[in-house]
Amino acid sequence: MTTDGRATPRAGVEVRLENLTRKYATTTALDRLTLTLAPGELVALLGPSGCGKTTALRLLAGLEQADSGHVVIAGKDVTNVPANRRNIGMVFQAYSLFPHMSARQNVEFGMQLQHVGAAERRERAREVLDLVGLGPHMDKFAHQLSGGQQQRVALARALAIKPKVLLLDEPLSALDAKVRARLRDEIRRVQLEVGITTLFVTHDQEEALAIADRVGVMQSGHLEQLGPPTEIYSRPATPFVAEFVGLTNRIKGDVRGGAVTVRGTRIPLVDPDVTDGPATALVRPEAVSLASNGEMEDGPLVGTVIAVAFLGAMSRVTVDLGDTIVLAQMATSAASDTPAGTKVRLALRPDPVLIQREEPAATAP
């Protein structure tokens, strides 16, 4: 369509989900979900089990019908277009390769349905299989390939039909951790290379933050927050997002004048327009540091280390403050001089925090 002379034109199109609602007998899987993907963008949908991620993806693919709302791809309303005419590539969680076909035959199948000539089919199959690094294995069958290799073939198969949009539903969840991280980066590289608009569904926050241009955090059928990974992590819009993405400490405090005072430390609020009074502050473990030198007079932030968890470059220290337990995360080198049993003083970095009220305002039934 666009012939601006670039060697690899961004093939992506805009995708809009507008007010999508889908109800099953008793559950509302999707509740007026609205989401726009920019051309060539990778959006990760992140959320707990049952929040409607798969449903959103299936509505976009046309494998499921919406009760109301619209799906618009490249400016065209495809809400009533059946799945096999939407030209969307899909990668499923697992076991989606046709078992009686070799990797190459799997990849060629979609092109065969598009009546692509045999010679071109062969060539393009080789191209996409090379793209996902499986060229040498193209004559193997699914049962001769590892889980990660199977998912690469599935990705190649989805891309071979030159789809407008690529959808992936937890494509890595059946793989072990090491393969998962490698293939995740691989998917991102291929996606950038092809420039295809992509929706990636996962319940793994690390995966979502690592791979996406923007992350959409979902809860009970709607988007809680949509934004770049750094924003989702460091400026969560709601307590749900704060708790779902990363770990949080819940520490009691007192709100006054747009800031919350937590155990003697004043911390600014993300949203300063809240009424004064008692509240729980949500503090990231990285915002908590500790010192063990000098006099340890009793104070609100003095406690005892009860555990140190080694996470590689980082370590997580669990500190008992008497009436509450606080997690602190820091470089492993910094944590090594505070083994369990050490008396420490905590310091809270004044990054803006979210608060949660003990009794949330009653919502209308």
Added chain:
Amino acid sequence: MSAAARPLEGGRRLSLSWIGAVPFFLYVGVFLLLPTAIIVGGSLLTPGGTLSLANFDGIDKPYMFKAFASSIAISSVSAVVGAFVGALLAYAVVTGKPDGILRRSVMSAAGVLAQFGGVTLTFAFIATIGTVGFVYVFLQQHGIDIYPNGHVWLYDLPGLTLIYMYFQIPLMVLVFAPALDGIRPQWREATDSLGGGTWHYWRYIAGPLLFPSFLGCTLLLFANAFSAYATASALLTQGGVILPLQIQALLTSETGSSQPGYAKALALAMIVIVLVVMALYTLLQRRTAHWLR
């Protein structure tokens, strides 16, 4: 220490499992291998005890050809029709709710009905569509004659084929359902997303995946009908129409001229046919084993 103990442990486990399997091997030996050995021996030896093919002499008589042909015909027809109907039924059951009441009831009914046969089953058919059966009489009263021109086919090969269907269809449901269970919904959805429709899915995906298993199950049904005896014996008054009845006739001749050697030769021929069919069945099942896990 532990390295030395390991083989010992392994040995103990082996001997224990051996003891557990003894009743099974005894059972197989007494009820399967021994009769087979008797048949093989009896068919290849003369009464005098010398090795000979004399017992197979009469096997090329025209009435023997006819019995072979009839046996193969009813087995094939009941297997093919049973396979198609059973496969459709299995498909309906499997695509329903996995733990639904339909599935559970059909599967357990099939488990029971597949074992049905003999006098009970024959009587059930005679009592319903026999010449005094209530269904026959009811249809007769409403102007429908299922035996036109007075040809009561129920007591003939068509009737036997029909009655065989009664256990062939449930058997097909039982043996074919696992293959259908192995078909993953992702394959249908992948076909859809690649631009294919229902036809493409059945033509290129589900069809090729299920066909070997379907063929294998049909062969199993064939063997099942081919070796069935009790039902035919109860239904057909005229002896020797199909092979098992022919063997029966040779063993219990009313004129006192029973020919056990000849009967054993026929039985051996049947065993060979069933073995060949079952070998093909196993081959076909193995072919799809890693597809439809």
